[in-house]
Amino acid sequence: MDVSAVALELYGLTPEEFTAARNSVAKTAKAAGDVRTSVAVMALRKPTLAAWLANILVRADPDGINNLTELGEELREAHLTRDANQQRLTSFEG
Structure with missing residues (x-):
């Protein structure tokens, strides 16, 4: 699992969706034996509203x-x- 690709996907979600999706991806990685990816994904922090809006602007x-x-x-x-x-x-x- 590519952490950069996961981060790109997660930061495209709304802040309200972010945490549950991040935790789900981390859980899946851990269940697959990829502890390193699980830890890296869990280290991704929920974006502030301003950061999320800037990210959406850049994407759009x-x-x-x-x-x-x-x-x-x-x-x-x-x-x-x-x-x-x-x-x-x-x-x-x-």
Whole structure:
């Protein structure tokens, strides 16, 4: 069982579904004698709501995440330089 593939599948579930699915996969791996995979799967943590939403965005629109990241960088720079005009412009351009 490939832990990376399992993680990809699990993190595509809603946070409410995550724990039961993770535990089921770990139990199946352990029953098959694959204790190493079982332990690795159990180490996967339930995503926060923000992490889950970001993951869903990346899955739905991989290119769109670049736009969001760029906007975040522009806002960060505007705040660091205390450029109120740029902050307003950046907020409305995105």
